[in-house]
Amino acid sequence: MLDYQKYIDILDDWIVNRDKTVVAVFIVTTLILSAGFGMTATDSGTSQFTDGVPAQEAFDEVNDNFEREPFGEGTGSTTLIQKDQNVLSKPAILNMLEAQNRLTQRESQDVVGTTSVAQAVAQTLDPDAETLPEQIDAVEAASQSEIKSATRTTLERQPAVAGLLSNDLNREEPSASATLTTVTHEVSGVSSSAGTEGSSPLTPIQQEAEFIVSSVDGDISVFGSGLISAELSSVISDSLGLVVPAAVVLILFFLIIAYRDPFDLLIGLVSLAMAIVWTFGFMGWAGIPFTQMLITVPPLLLAIGIDFGIHAVNRYREERVEDVEPTPAMRTATDQLLPAFFIVTGTTVLGFAANGTSQLGPIRDLGFVASVGIIFTFLIFGIFLPSLKHFTDRQRVRYDLPEFSIAPIGSEDSAVGKSLTIGVTIARRAPYVFFALVLVSTAAMGAYGTGIDTRFTTEDFLPPEENPGYVEVLPEAVAPSEYTVTKQINYLEDTFESGESDTVTIYVEGSLQDGTALEEIYRANQDPPDSFVTAGGSADTTSILTVINRYERASPEFRQLVAQNDQNGNGVPDQNLPTIYNALYDSPYGDRAASYMTDDFTRTRVVYSVESDASQQEVTDDTRAVADEFRMEATATGSVVVLKAVSDVIAESAYISLGLAILASAAFLFFAYWLLERRPGLGAANLIPILLTIAALAATMRYLDIPFNVLTGTTLSIGIGLGIDYSAHLVHRFSEEYRGDVGLLEALDISVRGTGGALAGSMVTTTSGTGVLVLAVVPILGQFGLLIALSVLYSFVASILVLPTSIVIWDHSRGTLGTLLSSSQSRSVN
Incomplete structure (x- = not known):
């Protein structure tokens, strides 16, 4: 057996004998990494998910070779949407021409051309009216009947004009309730990707266009890729503005209950803040941009950090409640917790790192950043928090400061502790029946969960058409912006669908x-x-x-x-x-x-x-x-094909990363328990609750019609990382207790009451902290938060209920195997 104890003894020595030095080193490191905050860029577009996809590469070649802008390269367009009882009436046509004219006259708009039904009608009235002022004069000089006649003629001679009018177009008595106008600007750097860019040179132009058009009579609005990009960026800040305060309030509330001591609470909060600062500071130093997907990292780090923090303090309190002095109590706590934290960190990192196999860059970034963040969390809560806790308690003794509570969660006589032993009772009375039921349930839920749908659309990242009801009661200072893009997209699809159908492209080379x-x-x-x-x-x-x-x-x-x-x-x-x-x-x-x-x-x-x-x-x-x-060589492409290709990659990534996470975690657990305890079979017992959790999570996704997308596609592999957290703590505590004269069920009972109490506090706090993502403005973030919260809840329940039975089955199998081997050896001798 590896003598890992000498390495823990070295850490123990630093934690209890050089606690001030450890705290100082971590504070200095925090200051250095915090400088990276100012270096972090933001990428809020969806085109990042299409990079490297073969269909997108073909689409890029098509655009490079064939999509010639009507006014030359280096141009971008803005769409004006006009709504009226009849946009083909004289006043409505004049309003649209006036809007075009004001945009054209503003130098900052860099307008190089405009196209509208109003212009076409004006030029039918006066073929020599080439400028917008001349076209306005032509319409003003015409009567309503002349305009009707000119509109009929325009629709007959230029059939394409009908595509700029709403579906309710009446050609006999020309009328329509809406029309579109295209304004082309001279601007460089406009993307042709199937997704949307995180930042666009059209954003300031279209934001100014909104102001200019608002000065014109009539209902005319502005729509374009620049405004979509602006809302995508706004959604990130608004979501963080809603999620972070709510998470802080909930986490603070439950941590107060878990710690019941202001000093311990402060230590826990400082450690959580350091984990976030280290991770995002590292992103800045490493040049990794902040994307929508990385919004999920803070709740995930909080989930692991809260768990580690409560376990560290709770295990320490188990010793202190027996009147053990701070230094030996901390030594005992870290002796047991550091190996457990190591196991949890290793499996959790493997769960996140499995996403590194994805073809999509943002998913790889999520796996990498989360893995680095978990390692930072291990260092902070495994070394810094015990050092700071030890230093604080020594000062309490020195200055006779009050101790508010040193009772651990889930002590033997507490209501929490008693309620957590249900799984032990089941393992004592009917382990094989219950184990068979677990296996059948896991298989059934896993089979049902294979029917999860996969989707990827730009709309996934846009806010809903109507803000959720809870937004209405929020103070104006924290309420999110009023969003319009989704409403306009839906309006365009519903109103102009007949005028413009979807297209796909086959790119032929030869x-x-x-x-x-x-x-x-x-x-x-x-x-x-x-x-x-x-x-x-x-x-x-x-x-x-x-x-x-x-x-x-x-x-x-x-x-x-x-x-x-x-x-x-x-x-x-x-x-x-x-x-x-x-x-x-x-x-x-x-x-x-x-x-x-x-x-x-x-x-x-x-x-x-x-x-x-x-x-x-x-x-x-x-x-x-x-x-x-x-x-000849032919490639299917176009925005529909590209988005479907991304969906396929998402599904492929989800299943590959899930398989890798299971295999890597299983191998790591077997190796870790063999190395530390010479009990590799405990790795199998550890995995059973996790497989049940993943199956239940997949079944829940299908039942709630939550598809695999760029965020939810990562939840199964992440669920392994988070789920193993709960079962690994219990298994390691059991392995520590199941020595000497302590029986199997007694060791399970002690483990569940002690570590199970910390798990309960961690679960309540973590589900609340991650569950607040449902408040995010973007539904895709809400789905992710719900699934992560459910994965934590399922992991806790499976660990408390199923793990004791898994351990009993493991122990019985050891005895059976030993008996078989002994019998075999005896027969050989005879």
């Missing part, structure tokens, strides 16, 4: 000069899958073929050229393609051709319209199936 290249595109458009929009039996698509067909209708010479090179008469040229391409690029349709095919004829995109009510899964499967029909 020699497009080969005779079969265009035929491949043509064949892929035939017999489209169910999720694709159809037109005349073929897929509703735009591609280089679309541009060729349009130029054919406009140019008899080009039509003849195509016909001469169409061998099978299906309207698709299949020879001399470079000649056709060159003629197309030299025509007025050259720019449009360049938006679908590169000028070296090696890459092209085919854009398909898909049903708006089709699921991500259906659209992605169908798009990939169509891409597989190409002989």
Whole structure:
């Protein structure tokens, strides 16, 4: 057996004989790490989750090669949403033109162009009205009947204009309740990712645009990626503003009950604060940005820190209540707790670190930061807190300061202690029946939990359309902002859905000069899958073929050229393609051709319209199936496909990290108990409650319809880390008690009453501290907080109820195995 005691004795010596030095070192380290706070950047966008995803990489290539801004590179757009009884009336059209004009005249807006129904109608009234002031004059000079006539003409001549009008458009008596206007700004650094950026150069422009547009009559609002980015950033600060005070109040309340001593309470709070400072200071020094996912780290560190703190103080009090002096009492406490803290820290770190296998950077960052934070927590609560506690108690004795309470939680005669022995009673009376019931329940809940859905959308990170009811009663100083983005997104989807359908893209790479290249595109458009929009039996698509067909209708010479090179008469040229391409690029349709095919004829995109009510899964499967029909290299992409790819990565990460966490934790537990106690089987007993907890958590997620997303996808592996915390403390305490003349059930009873009491206090405090995440403005954070709180609750219940039976089964199996081995040896001798 490893003589680990000598290392603990070294730590004991520092803790009890050099406590002032230890405290000073930790304070200096805190000051150094705290400087990292000012270095921490914030990344609140969702595009961070799409980085490195193959579908996003293809999407980036499509945007780089084909998405040419109508006003050139380095531009971004803002959408104006106008609502009115009739946005096609003369007053409404004038209001929209005035809003466009005021934005254009403001130099800071850097407007390079605008597009609206109002402009189109004005230019129908006066084709020479090219500027916004001239268009305003044209509309002011026209009567309402002239405007109606001009609107009908505009809708007939420019069908695309209808896409800027709401679904309730009446073409006969032109009217609509809403319209969209696009304002293009000259600005660099605008992302084309399927997600949203955490910061956007459009944010200040669109925030100013809101102020400018508000000065115009009528109901006109501003919408754009810059405002979405601003709200994403605001959501983080608002969530922290709600969660942190609530967590502090609840944690403080329950810690007062757990410690019942102002000195111990202060020591615990200082240690918790140090764990947070160390972790986030380290992030600043390491250059790791603060994201939405890392909002979850403080509650997790608080969960572990509270547990360690209550255990340290409680175990120390168990000795002090027997009139043992502070120094020997602390030595005894740390002798038992440091190995237990080591086991808990090792398994918890493995649970978090398992997320390092994820393809998504933010999930890897969460695993890494949380793992580092847990190690810091171990150092602070395993060394600093006992040192500070020992120093404080020595000063109490020296200066005769009062002791408020030294009674541990869950003492033998307390109500808490008596209520915690239910599991021991079950283990004494019917261990095998109860164990079989646990195994069946675990298998049943695990099987049910495999049906958890997986989702990833930008809306996951946006606040709800309406703030929760509790927000209304909060003081104005802490109440979150009034959010509008989600409401506008929903309004746009409901109001303009018919004007603009979802699309997917197939990115094709290869020699497009080969005779079969265009035929491949043509064949892929035939017999489209169910999720694709159809037109005349073929897929509703735009591609280089679309541009060729349009130029054919406009140019008899080009039509003849195509016909001469169409061998099978299906309207698709299949020879001399470079000649056709060159003629197309030299025509007025050259720019449009360049938006679908590169000028070296090696890459092209085919854009398909898909049903708006089709699921991500259906659209992605169908798009990939169509891409597989190409002989050239073809990649399915587009925002729908990218988001589904991220969902797949989330699910894959969740299951892989869960499997790794279980295997790594099992290996660590077996090794640790073999190394420390020569009882590796205790590792198996330790795992049983954890497997039950994970199965129950997965079943709860499915029952409550909580999907795997970038946050909740980590809860199962994190649940292992947190759950082992509870069972490891009990198992290690049992191994310490189960020596000499102490019987099995007596050792279990002592362990449950002593350590179980600390576990109860830790559970109540931790579930409250992590559960307050449900107050976060973003529902995804609320789901995560609920699941973490449930994982702690389930872990506690499983440890108290199931672990005693697991240990009894383990002990019986040892005896059975020993008997079998003895019998085998006896037969061999005979």
